[in-house]
Amino acid sequence: MKVKFFAYVRDKEYAGCREISRPACEDLKTLGEELSEAYGERFRHFYFSPDGENFGKELIILVNGRRAEFLDGIHTKLKDSDTVLIFPVVAGG
Amino acid sequence: MKNGYIGKILRVDLKTGSIKTEPLNQKSASDYVGARGLGTKYFCDECDPKVDPLSPENKLIIMTGPLTGTAATSSGRYNAVAKSPLTGTIGAANSGGHFGPELKYAGYDGIIFENASEKPVYLYINDSQVELRDASHLWGKDVYETTDLLNEECGETFRIACVSAAAEEGNLFAGIMNDKHRAAGRGGIGTVMGSKKLKAIAVKGTGSVEVARPQPFFHECISAREKLAAHPVTGAGLSAYGTMILVNIVNGVGGLPVNNGSAGSLFDTADSISGEELAAKHLLKNKGCFGCSIGCGRVAEIKEGAFKSRGEGPEYEAGWSFGADCGIDDLGAVCNANFLCNQYGIDPITMGATIACAMELYEKGYLPEEDIGFPLRFGDAAAMVKACELTCKMEGFGKILGLGSYRMAEKYGHPELSMSVKKQEMPAYDGRAIQGIGLEYATSNRGGCHVRGYMISPEVLGIPMQMDPLVTKDKPATLKLFQDLTALCDATGICLFTTFGIGLPEIAGMYREAVGSDESDAEILLKGERIWNLEKRFNIAAGVEKDTLPPRLLREKLPNGPAEGQVNELHTMLAEYYAARGWDAEGVPTEAKMQELGMASDRL
Ligand code: SF4
Numbered sequence A: 001m002k003v004k005f006f007a008y009v010r011d012k013e014y015a016g017c018r019e020i021s022r023p024a025c026e027d028l029k030t031l032g033e034e035l036s037e038a039y040g041e042r043f044r045h046f047y048f049s050p051d052g053e054n055f056g057k058e059l060i061i062l063v064n065g066r067r068a069e070f071l072d073g074i075h076t077k078l079k080d081s082d083t084v085l086i087f088p089v090v091a092g093g
Numbered sequence B: 001m002k003n004g005y006i007g008k009i010l011r012v013d014l015k016t017g018s019i020k021t022e023p024l025n026q027k028s029a030s031d032y033v034g035a036r037g038l039g040t041k042y043f044c045d046e047c048d049p050k051v052d053p054l055s056p057e058n059k060l061i062i063m064t065g066p067l068t069g070t071a072a073t074s075s076g077r078y079n080a081v082a083k084s085p086l087t088g089t090i091g092a093a094n095s096g097g098h099f100g101p102e103l104k105y106a107g108y109d110g111i112i113f114e115n116a117s118e119k120p121v122y123l124y125i126n127d128s129q130v131e132l133r134d135a136s137h138l139w140g141k142d143v144y145e146t147t148d149l150l151n152e153e154c155g156e157t158f159r160i161a162c163v164s165a166a167a168e169e170g171n172l173f174a175g176i177m178n179d180k181h182r183a184a185g186r187g188g189i190g191t192v193m194g195s196k197k198l199k200a201i202a203v204k205g206t207g208s209v210e211v212a213r214p215q216p217f218f219h220e221c222i223s224a225r226e227k228l229a230a231h232p233v234t235g236a237g238l239s240a241y242g243t244m245i246l247v248n249i250v251n252g253v254g255g256l257p258v259n260n261g262s263a264g265s266l267f268d269t270a271d272s273i274s275g276e277e278l279a280a281k282h283l284l285k286n287k288g289c290f291g292c293s294i295g296c297g298r299v300a301e302i303k304e305g306a307f308k309s310r311g312e313g314p315e316y317e318a319g320w321s322f323g324a325d326c327g328i329d330d331l332g333a334v335c336n337a338n339f340l341c342n343q344y345g346i347d348p349i350t351m352g353a354t355i356a357c358a359m360e361l362y363e364k365g366y367l368p369e370e371d372i373g374f375p376l377r378f379g380d381a382a383a384m385v386k387a388c389e390l391t392c393k394m395e396g397f398g399k400i401l402g403l404g405s406y407r408m409a410e411k412y413g414h415p416e417l418s419m420s421v422k423k424q425e426m427p428a429y430d431g432r433a434i435q436g437i438g439l440e441y442a443t444s445n446r447g448g449c450h451v452r453g454y455m456i457s458p459e460v461l462g463i464p465m466q467m468d469p470l471v472t473k474d475k476p477a478t479l480k481l482f483q484d485l486t487a488l489c490d491a492t493g494i495c496l497f498t499t500f501g502i503g504l505p506e507i508a509g510m511y512r513e514a515v516g517s518d519e520s521d522a523e524i525l526l527k528g529e530r531i532w533n534l535e536k537r538f539n540i541a542a543g544v545e546k547d548t549l550p551p552r553l554l555r556e557k558l559p560n561g562p563a564e565g566q567v568n569e570l571h572t573m574l575a576e577y578y579a580a581r582g583w584d585a586e587g588v589p590t591e592a593k594m595q596e597l598g599m600a601s602d603r604l
Helices: A028-039 A041-047 B026-032 B035-046 B099-105 B143-154 B186-195 B214-230 B232-241 B243-252 B275-281 B316-321 B331-344 B348-363 B381-393 B405-411 B435-443 B456-461 B475-492 B496-500 B504-515 B521-542 B551-555 B570-581 B591-596
Strands: A002-005 A019-021 A059-063 A083-088 B008-013 B019-023 B060-064 B078-083 B090-095 B110-114 B121-126 B129-134 B159-162 B176-178 B182-184 B198-204 B283-287 B297-302 B309-312
Touching (some): A028 A041, A059 B243, A083 B243, B026 B035, B026 B521, B035 B060, B035 B078, B035 B090, B035 B110, B035 B475, B078 B099, B078 B182, B078 B186, B090 B176, B090 B186, B099 B159, B121 B143, B143 B159, B143 B198, B214 B232, B232 B275, B232 B496, B243 B316, B243 B456, B275 B283, B275 B316, B297 B331, B309 B331, B316 B331, B316 B348, B331 B348, B435 B475, B435 B570, B456 B496, B475 B521, B504 B521
Antiparallel strands (some): B060 B110, B078 B090, B090 B182, B159 B176, B159 B198, B176 B182, B283 B297
């Protein structure tokens, strides 16, 4: 499974890289927990809502190009062939 | 006046040289607010919709809004209004910087230019001293040279809006450039100015703008600014990465058109033309417009190599048009082409998309190499920059590219390969992967355009709510609301980017206190709807073609990405959209709607 990071999530205070390849984990919640474990509290606060049960409000997360909200939310299942994209809320035009 | 307006309009007859001031039409100002709305109202009252856009009879109106130049956030905006030579629709182009506020400080809400001059001239405005001056020595000069020469001539503190040689030579998508780098960019509004032999406007003012209820107004402004500062996008994201930050996310949802849209909308190397890459490698500093805390502008430099150059931008749209749309992932080439467009004052969206269209025509064998003078393949960065430069200078094949993609593709027998609506190129989002933006392109009153109702906000970014880009449900009604709110925002004179962080309550709040009105939010929003309907009525009277999309979006299924297999479902959305607008099945505003908006007795 590929996980790609964008904008400030690439900074060292967060993921500190553009992309990682890793074995799939069960779902987006597990992924968030494992990444927070690796990257620290700042990342956890970004990824999760304060109660840890949902996404943080500044997170945009896509699985194979679809926003998790249109899949199964934080319980979206993952497999090895998936690509997960992680953005902060961004805009432009 | 003490209501956000100055209360005076300059009327300049370029043929006779007469310059008059007249009182602002307060009824029109109240109904149509300002800038885009009020400029359009004046235009529709005074101009025949059938006018040839490049004839002296087309008027050019520069108009500010009641919030322009006040303490309201990001209030550096003005609009330039004329009939567009590219689309034949009403053309209103919006620009920031400092020019708009300066015009108000000089004592005018707007300027109406009539007829055409025989010799090149520029308008000199130093408070009440207003003169048409000879501009023969500026004719043929680019935007930077013209601005520098006028600043030498008039004084450093003058704000300059001008056109370049491309506009003079009839490039159909030339803009008016102010403060060197800010553009009233789309639809060839600068071409109209060039056709009038009006090279520039130089303005300096020492006055100020007074509002009706200063204390409450100030309070509204502070509160809006606080909301913008607290929002992750308007508080931090836009200033850190600029608008190019969108490249990766739009590509992420499979909505970034590649190779003129012929190769789908998923660009493998999108990251190399992204906002992250620009910030990491080429960004010198940020730059903001008048009174703006967001500061989305970029000053960037390509330090070495074939594309060594320096300038402002690129914005996301140009990043795409010269990048993915031409199959190019060289950010240096993208920046170089964008800087050329600024220097020569042409619209980079139409420019890049027209080159992409030429590349497809060439690769398919419809456009002979002899006509271009060199091979023009997707992915060839040097050829792309060369094509751009030729168009900026209106030399060789650049004269054909300067017609825009529709007229060029038509000339070569394949207008269906022009990715345009009403002859204006669609910007950087594929309407097959993002349904609502397709409806926006089809219905925009100035042809293919994203900034009339920015559906990317809910469909991709989740602001202010989240909508699935792949479905059509609820898109028509949402788009109508966005279009009306955008028209209102543009008309007040503040920047549309503020609407990522604030909405109707804040905009209406600032407007109310500035003009001294007690209208409700809904009544104020209705002014936006009125503007939209006036624009539409103008277009119908002008005989503009019906609302549709290029056949590629309606029939060619996306070959890849998350939206694979999709086309734009325009037919299901359009009827619902017309119903939401209170228009008939043909998209004509009904009598009942005109009554509701108080427009029944208007000329148009
Ligand atoms: S957000 Fe950007 S374009 Fe808008 S006023 Fe501010 S700096 Fe100018």
